[in-house]
Amino acid sequence: MRLSTMFVPTRKEDPADAEVVSHQLLVRGGFIRMLARGIYDFLPLGWRSVRKIEQIVREEMDRAGAQEVHLPAVQPAELWQESGRWTQYGAELLRFRDRKGAEFCFGPTHEEVVTDMIRGDVKSYKQLPLNVYQIQTKFRDETRPRFGLMRGREFIMKDAYSFDVDEEGALKSYDVMFEAYHRIFKRLGLEYRAVEADTGNIGGSRSHEFQVLAETGEDEIVSCTECGYAANVEKAEIRLDVAEAGKPGGSELATLRTPKARTIEEVSAYLKRPAELIVKTLVYMADETPLIVLTRGDHQVNELKLKAYLNGELGRDVQELRMAGDAEVEALTKAPVGFAGPVGVEGVEIIADLAVEPMVDFIVGANLKDKHHVNVNHGRDFEVGAFADLRQAGAGDICGRCGGTLEAHRGIEVGHVFFLGDKYSKAMNANVLDENGDHRPMQMGCYGIGVTRILAAVIEQNHDDDGIIFPMAVAPYQVVICPLHLKNELVVSEAERIYSELQAAGVEVILDDRDLRAGNKFKDADLIGIPVRLTLGGRGVENGEAEVKVRHQSENEMIPLSEVVDRIKALTRDARGER
Amino acid sequence: MRLSTMFVPTRKEDPADAEVVSHQLLVRGGFIRMLARGIYDFLPLGWRSVRKIEQIVREEMDRAGAQEVHLPAVQPAELWQESGRWTQYGAELLRFRDRKGAEFCFGPTHEEVVTDMIRGDVKSYKQLPLNVYQIQTKFRDETRPRFGLMRGREFIMKDAYSFDVDEEGALKSYDVMFEAYHRIFKRLGLEYRAVEADTGNIGGSRSHEFQVLAETGEDEIVSCTECGYAANVEKAEIRLDVAEAGKPGGSELATLRTPKARTIEEVSAYLKRPAELIVKTLVYMADETPLIVLTRGDHQVNELKLKAYLNGELGRDVQELRMAGDAEVEALTKAPVGFAGPVGVEGVEIIADLAVEPMVDFIVGANLKDKHHVNVNHGRDFEVGAFADLRQAGAGDICGRCGGTLEAHRGIEVGHVFFLGDKYSKAMNANVLDENGDHRPMQMGCYGIGVTRILAAVIEQNHDDDGIIFPMAVAPYQVVICPLHLKNELVVSEAERIYSELQAAGVEVILDDRDLRAGNKFKDADLIGIPVRLTLGGRGVENGEAEVKVRHQSENEMIPLSEVVDRIKALTRDARGER
Structure with missing residues (x-):
């Protein structure tokens, strides 16, 4: 096309509200314009690139045997009440009433609608497996929409849903999508990782995120340089470094003054000892029952792992897990916040990260104002109920799968595959007759790709000081x-x-x-x-x-x-x- | 694709709520399923056909030089307040508030949003002409959604908007779209007419509807067998049949009893005279001023023509035109409703349709209970203020353009082209500098195609007792x-x-x-x-x-x-x- 006739309004200045480079370049290049917070017009160049992304996604979904459908944006409340999400979803769900007063929402996702569609016409295992997908506009009323297309309120997503008679079939459908996603992101010309991910609130038990690597990504991920294992840090399995274990301990416990030194950094600086020799004491409330969690001073507790451990291996049924408030900490330890420690605390369970197990002669808070204990040893000075992998993975950690070394990246989540099981089909009575003539809920999977977010991710990964460097497949x-x-x-x-x-x-x-x-x-x-x-x-x-x-x-x-x-x-x- | 693996759930029974054949066949054929009133899931076959329609529309829009964009479904109230339509649009506009309480609507059309986008970046006539379009989901909260995809609430539309520096340019843009629409409907394999249409509430002064011919169409249109002139009956210009004129009159007026004969049919039956010899007397209220309108008994007044005539040739400024209520008629004529006539009524303007002019010795109500006058002649028994083309066109009428004969059709409106002038650009300050350095509002046009409605129209026009007969271009x-x-x-x-x-x-x-x-x-x-x-x-x-x-x-x-x-x-x- 002749540029003189095209609507490509480039600008010299970055928009005032643009914090990330993709947002800046999409506005300066005349690809998008803001209509309202988190809501954007796509101008001709921007829309061409979005359509190229759509087309690659569509071709690979078709090749994988998925069938394209189109489901409404406006969804009746009744279906969300059936699944239970009308109350669970919170304020991100944009709700409204039609002229007759009936309640609806602008769909942020389509599990309920697609389950309703399939249950109406699919009654037998002979009609399965099925995988239907759409490329369609969604709305999520984010509290803080920002970063342009990275976290918008109105956006375009490809969402697919698979239906199988049993789990074996569903996991096969999952794998087919997993492979299709690899083809999609390769064709888009992106550097990415498929990482194991937490299944969060959507339910289900198997899940991978597809993360485009970019320094500006909001997600932290690790991947193993040897076996290729990759995971969100919230989920990444790591192994204890055996070299850390085995040092002898046994020095006499002493109590030192550490005035105003509350944080690990302050204690480390005051006592002139590295954070690796300090044990951090964190008090959590598991549904109103206090719990002490210990990690090495330079490590972070991963609350998702902690909750999964409590409800999994320890067999608890914790609904809400949260950090204790100051008053709760002080009631338990009889000392101001910042000086909590495991020694002498009674009536509370203590669990510790694996990396604490080999530590000897370490430092902890003394449960006294402005005091820390040194030369502390677990098993002698206090008892740990259980050691478990409770910490956030990071660069240099040991891969939990192969013993290799993990490297850290930042990523932008652009795709997600989920095995849902019968979460929706059970709640919504989406049953089929199996080979034995028994009714059973279908086994589902759901598979999302953030189409408009990919455009932002492409730019976050491919730009220089002069502007965007489009991969050929996505260039307008x-x-x-x-x-x-x-x-x-x-x-x-x-x-x-x-x-x-x-x-x-x-x-x-x-x-x-x-x-x-x-x-x-x-x-x-x-x-x-x-x-x-x-x-x-x-x-x-x-x-x-x-x-x-x-x-x-x-x-x-x-x-x-x-x-x-x-x-x-x-x-x-x-x-x-x-x- | 192998049918055994496809999601094509055909059914034997028509859905209970389906009144038209396209709705029946789309459901029975497994093309759509209802999610809520006027809101439909598109299943794989239905969506394939929609995408074929979209693609033909897209190719012809591109060929005509229009540039594809994508505008949000969720639109801020502020823009609609600027144009004045936030209050004018009525309950069809689905309104809601976001989590922060700001007002939005689900866009039923995009004049405001597109005008806002263009005014932000277009400042000079050198950047014009521009024509941008999108193919996108709209929502209109119809009181009575029905006929499946024919009158849904959520639907897909192609909407285009042209921007020019002056009216000459805008009309050129209009003509380019007009030709593109002809190519589109020809490629779709449809029998259709481009008809002159009323411009209604959207404003502007030139407008054509593209109507797919089908017996079940909601619109009445006429077209000339000779010159090709076609128009909505609301708008169609017709000419007086010269053969009707010139008969001598002058018989003596008489008053006959016509007990309980109120309607034209009843009077015609009672007096054994054809409706063509009766003059119908209708009382209208033009903003609280009464007005008598006369037509031949077998003709219908066209209120759009009547209002246009009052405000146009007669130079009035009538806002609301409505039929008078019973009490108002009785106050004016001193007789029960059904016996009103023009003879002896005082203080009220009388205008008549052109077809009344040549009538002599005709029948009218006598303004007396159960009485009609016969052998009435205008000019002698009462005066007509003006004769004008005020009636609905119909089959057999004479073409107002060439004198040929009109034929009547029923049509389904699937496209509409509008010259808008500066209605939106003026209200929203969308100005450009012209060649002389003066600021002036851009001249706009808007051009819609009902993409999902076309699928229904195709079927209304192409089916038999066994099912759908798809034109090759639209077949899934x-x-x-x-x-x-x-x-x-x-x-x-x-x-x-x-x-x-x-x-x-x-x-x-x-x-x-x-x-x-x-x-x-x-x-x-x-x-x-x-x-x-x-x-x-x-x-x-x-x-x-x-x-x-x-x-x-x-x-x-x-x-x-x-x-x-x-x-x-x-x-x-x-x-x-x-x-």
């Missing part, structure tokens, strides 16, 4: 032709010839026919991230040459005019589906 | 292969061979691999309206033949197996884009 156009001297007839006629020939070959090409200086044309081309720029200058064209510049490379190359079209066709071949 | 699949004897290896292997070869050629093909009888397979194939059915029977295949049946033809044809693929490729060529 593949090529921009910049004729520099619009009064030079040869320049113009060659630009037009190449423009027509590329269009005829199916290349998506912009002709920058605006009467602007080279610098301005290049600035816009770099900003909007078109992968290939072809520049026709007066002198070059008279010498029979034009300049090809690939956005992600620093070098330019002069190419004979007669070869330009073939070269560009070669550079764009994959994106045009010629393989 | 083009071909269904029915192998009849799944235990006959030759049948199965030939079916599989043809299935693969057609898929490789880009033909969209279903293989009905279900173990069902021929009758059941044919029933489903007819119901879902696949254009071409290929049947492989045991005997036929052994003779080297298969049966090709085109859905809209009654004849079958036996074709050598070796020619089947080429024949089907030829039948589906257009739909596959090979021209």
Whole structure:
């Protein structure tokens, strides 16, 4: 298309509210405009990229045997009441009443609607397996929408739902989606990890997140350099470093003054001992029962692991787990907050992270104002009820699967696959007859991809100071032709010839026919991230040459005019589906 | 795709609430399911057809130079307050508050949002013309959603908006869209008319509706068999039949008893005179001023024409025009309702339809209970203030443009093009600098196509007792292969061979691999309206033949197996884009 006729309103200034680079560049490049907090207009360039993402997702979902459907945005309250989520979902669910007063919501997800659709027509295992998907607008009324498309309120998602007669089938459906997701993110040209993830409130028991690696990502993930195991830090399994164990202890316990030293950093600085020699004492309330949790001073408790451990291996049924308040801590330890320790505390269970087990002669709070104990040893000075993997994983930790070393990344979650089991089918009576003639709830999986968020993630991972560096598969156009001297007839006629020939070959090409200086044309081309720029200058064209510049490379190359079209066709071949 | 793995839940019974055939067949064929009143799930077949419609619309919009964007469904109240429609729009506008209490609506249309987007970045005539469009989900909270996809609450629309510096440019943009719409409806394979339409509440002054012709259509339209002029009956211009004029009159007025004969039918029956000899007297209230309107007994007043005439040629400023209530009629005529007439009424304006002008010796109410006057003549017995074209057009009327004859149709409105002028740009300060450096509001047009409604309209126009007869361009699949004897290896292997070869050629093909009888397979194939059915029977295949049946033809044809693929490729060529 000719740039002079296109609606590509680039801007020089970053928007005031843009905290991340994708938000800045999407606004400056004329891809999106804010309509309201967390709600954006997609302008022509932005929408082209979104549609390319959609199309790759669609092709791979189809290839995986999923069938495309389209479910309403406006959903009746009754279905959410059946599943129980009408009350559970909270304020993120945008609720309203229609003109007759009936309650509805703007769907943030479609488990209820799709389960309702399937239960109406699927009655027998012979109709299974089924996997239906849609690419559709969702709304989540976030408290703090921010980061542009990264955390919007209205957004586009691909959501798929599988239905099987039994768990074996459901896990097979899960694996098919897992593989499809790998193909999708590879085709999008992204560096990503599929990480094991917590199943959170949506229920179910198997779950992977697909995380695009980017420094600005909100999620912390670790991956093993050896076996490829990857997980959200909330979930990552780690192993005790055997080298840490086995040191002898047994020095005499002493109590030292540590005035005003409350945090690990303050104690470490005051006593001139590293945090690795301090044991951190945290008081939790598990449904109003206090609980002491110990970790090494430089480690963090992972509350998801802690809760899973309490309800799993310890067989409890804890609903709410929270840090104790100051008053609760002081009631338990008889000392101000910051000086809590495990020695001498009675009537409360103490559990500790695995990394505490080998520690000897360590430091803890003394349960006295401005005092800490040193040379403390568990088993002698106090008893630990159980040791377990309770801490957040981090770089350098040992992989829980293979013993390799974990590295840390930041990631942007762009996809999620979930095995749901019968959570929704049971609540909503979505049953089928199995081979034996018995009624049983279908086994479900759900599989999301944040289509509009991917556009932001692509940019977070692929940009430089000049703008976006689109992977070929997601670029709104593949090529921009910049004729520099619009009064030079040869320049113009060659630009037009190449423009027509590329269009005829199916290349998506912009002709920058605006009467602007080279610098301005290049600035816009770099900003909007078109992968290939072809520049026709007066002198070059008279010498029979034009300049090809690939956005992600620093070098330019002069190419004979007669070869330009073939070269560009070669550079764009994959994106045009010629393989 | 193999039908055994597809989600195509056909049903034998019509849904209880389905009043029109498209609704019945869409549900029975497994295309849609109702989620709530006027809100539907699209199942795989239904969604495929919708996407085909979308794609044709998209290609023609792109070809016409429009640029695709995507605007939010959730729109802030502020913009609707700027345009004034927040209060005007009524209960069809679904309004709600977000978690912070800010007011929003689910967009039923996007004039405000698009005007806001354009005014933010377009400041000069040099950036114009622009035409942006989207294909997107809308919501209108209809009082009485019905007829399935014909009048739903949540639906998909293509809406385009053009922006020009002046009216000349805007009308050019209008014409470009008008031509694009013709291409779209031709490609969809529909019989339709582009009719001149009333501009209603949306404002503006030039407007055409695109109406798909179908007996079940809600709209009445007329078109001229000679010049092609077509219009909604509300708007259609007609001409006086000269043959009607010129008969001599002058018989003496008489008053006859017509007990209980109030309606034209009753008077006509009682006096044994045709309705053509009776003049109907209607009392209207134009903003509380009474007005008598006369038409021939067999004609209907068109209130839109009447209001346009009052405010146009007569230069009034009537806001509300309504039929007078019984009490108002009786106060004016001093007689019970049903006996009103123009003779002897004082202090009220009388206007008449053109068809009344040549009438002589006609019958009117006598303004006396149970009495009518006969042999009445205007100019002698009472005065008519003005004669004008005030009646609804109908079949047999004379074309107002060329003198040809009008024919009547019923239509389903599937598209609408509107010249809006500066209605929104003025209210919302969407100004540009023109060539002289003056600020002026942009001139806008808006252009809608009801994408999901088209699917219903296609079926209303194309069906028989057995089901849908899809035009090739809109069919979810083009071909269904029915192998009849799944235990006959030759049948199965030939079916599989043809299935693969057609898929490789880009033909969209279903293989009905279900173990069902021929009758059941044919029933489903007819119901879902696949254009071409290929049947492989045991005997036929052994003779080297298969049966090709085109859905809209009654004849079958036996074709050598070796020619089947080429024949089907030829039948589906257009739909596959090979021209």
